[in-house]
Amino acid sequence: xxxxxxxxxxxxxxxxxxxxxxxxxxxxxxxxxxxxxxxxxxxxxxxxxxxxxxxxxxxxxxxxxxxxxxxxxxxxxxxxxxxxxxxxxxxx
Numbered sequence: 001x002x003x004x005x006x007x008x009x010x011x012x013x014x015x016x017x018x019x020x021x022x023x024x025x026x027x028x029x030x031x032x033x034x035x036x037x038x039x040x041x042x043x044x045x046x047x048x049x050x051x052x053x054x055x056x057x058x059x060x061x062x063x064x065x066x067x068x069x070x071x072x073x074x075x076x077x078x079x080x081x082x083x084x085x086x087x088x089x090x091x092x
Contacts, residue, residue, distance in 0.1 A: 008047050010045050013039070013087070022034055035071070043087075055078050
């Protein structure tokens with residue numbers, strides 16, 4: 001009721017295309033840094049069944065804390081786990 005719905009899903013997957021970081025003016029007061037990403041065709045998946053197996057989530061009870069920065073690097077194990085779920089239905 002007037003509140004945004006929770007998004008507890010991985011909704012996109014890709015790799016960083018280059019080393020360039022650039023500013024993107026979203027509003028007059030907000031100009032975040034961006035990177036070019038090569039996105040892959042994928043399906044949205046819930047994070048909930050993966051929480052216990054994701055190494056970048058140190059506190060499993062407060063798992064949302066890991067996302068406070070919006071953009072961060074994950075290890076190969078976590079990428080493989082997430083991508084194995086997101087890419088599986090796209091190639092069937």
